[in-house]
Amino acid sequence: MSKNEKSSMISGFYKLPVKKRVEFVKNFADLSNEDEKVFSSCLNIETADRMIENVLGTFELPLGVAVNFVINGKDYIIPMATEESSVVAAASNAAKIARIKGGFKTECSKPLMIGQLQLLDVKDVAGAAQKIIGHKKQLLDLANAQDKVLVDFGGGAKDLEVRILDSPLGKMIVTHLIVDVRDAMGANAVNTMCEALAPMIEELTGGRIRLKILSNLADKRIVKACAVFDKEKMGGESVVDAFLESYTLAAVDPYRAATHNKGIMNGIDAVIIATGNDSRAIESGAHAYAARTGQYTSLTHYYKDKNGDLVGEIEIPMAVGIVGGAGNIHPKAILCKKILGIKTAKELSEIVASLGLAQNFAAVFALSTVGIQKGHMSLHAKNIAVMAGAKGEEIEKVAEQLIKEGEIKLDRAKEILKK
Numbered sequence: 001m002s003k004n005e006k007s008s009m010i011s012g013f014y015k016l017p018v019k020k021r022v023e024f025v026k027n028f029a030d031l032s033n034e035d036e037k038v039f040s041s042c043l044n045i046e047t048a049d050r051m052i053e054n055v056l057g058t059f060e061l062p063l064g065v066a067v068n069f070v071i072n073g074k075d076y077i078i079p080m081a082t083e084e085s086s087v088v089a090a091a092s093n094a095a096k097i098a099r100i101k102g103g104f105k106t107e108c109s110k111p112l113m114i115g116q117l118q119l120l121d122v123k124d125v126a127g128a129a130q131k132i133i134g135h136k137k138q139l140l141d142l143a144n145a146q147d148k149v150l151v152d153f154g155g156g157a158k159d160l161e162v163r164i165l166d167s168p169l170g171k172m173i174v175t176h177l178i179v180d181v182r183d184a185m186g187a188n189a190v191n192t193m194c195e196a197l198a199p200m201i202e203e204l205t206g207g208r209i210r211l212k213i214l215s216n217l218a219d220k221r222i223v224k225a226c227a228v229f230d231k232e233k234m235g236g237e238s239v240v241d242a243f244l245e246s247y248t249l250a251a252v253d254p255y256r257a258a259t260h261n262k263g264i265m266n267g268i269d270a271v272i273i274a275t276g277n278d279s280r281a282i283e284s285g286a287h288a289y290a291a292r293t294g295q296y297t298s299l300t301h302y303y304k305d306k307n308g309d310l311v312g313e314i315e316i317p318m319a320v321g322i323v324g325g326a327g328n329i330h331p332k333a334i335l336c337k338k339i340l341g342i343k344t345a346k347e348l349s350e351i352v353a354s355l356g357l358a359q360n361f362a363a364v365f366a367l368s369t370v371g372i373q374k375g376h377m378s379l380h381a382k383n384i385a386v387m388a389g390a391k392g393e394e395i396e397k398v399a400e401q402l403i404k405e406g407e408i409k410l411d412r413a414k415e416i417l418k419k
């Protein structure tokens, strides 16, 4: 039994009307009537106008939830904002298979982000690097003076690293400021600290600072998730073998790895957007990390255990926050965090990584068996049924018939509807 009393496991959730789905989530996450109203509301224009520039309106995306997730022994319903069909259903299905063997287990590093200061015009590069390292304490103190609140919460600048790089402009020194950002994504805190350090580094070295900015290759803020996927539920050991054959291409070939990792990001971006986090930061960090050995490769890894079950693992940088940013302004992001019941950015990281693994498993599983189009076709068939004029229960019936006949065409949908 999972740590929370309420189970996220539900069969046929997709068949329920929207109202019933909302009821289920409301009950699962103890949402209020006010919270419930947020599902069908739009971001108000004044809020939008404060978030970005030149606002004309707002842009809506479907918000769904992936069900069936157990992560570290706790049940989760995961909100996902995405325009792509099949993604939410696929994640829920993968979570259902993973839960047979106990669900997802995760590990997370400290929330350490890296800020970079690029130093140019230094004559004695080795001496300048020594000076920076020699003044580590003063530099860290100055960085920490910029964010007393973060320091009070146990975070703040923790370390300095110095790298010397060859470049077409000659040698340059790049100082990395390592900051524990606690429950924030961290860009603001790190950028402020880097800007504050620039004059001191220039004075110490006689050089000239150019860039001072966070790195999105957050390779000191790593989350790992793993799960065992039951071989019987997958259709037997031959399916596990087929899966491993498919996966192996992603491990050795960047052309396949890009698509394989795109499947991971289908899930990750959807929960990142739903919680008001920065999907571009997560994407760039993920792909840079996937290329860290010099060859772009899969962010997941799979093998067979001694039982013949499939073991899946993901390792990925995860710069997410639960404080600050759009996540604290956008009412739907606030609601989505409530649905997740998260108290820390660490917990959110673990959910995101588990969802990424689930999404990737689902895609490769489908590709290794029925192919990806089957899942896509069912929603496509429903859309065609609606275009043909089907309403209510007719939609499902017309779609089913179209799929059975293997031809999803508008004319045929109209004929079926007439009958």
Ligand code: MEV
Binding pocket: 084, 259, 260, 261, 262, 263, 264, 266, 363, 364, 367, 372
């Ligand atoms: C489509 O959005 C994602 C997939 O291409 C991922 C994959 O090929 O693994 C299905």
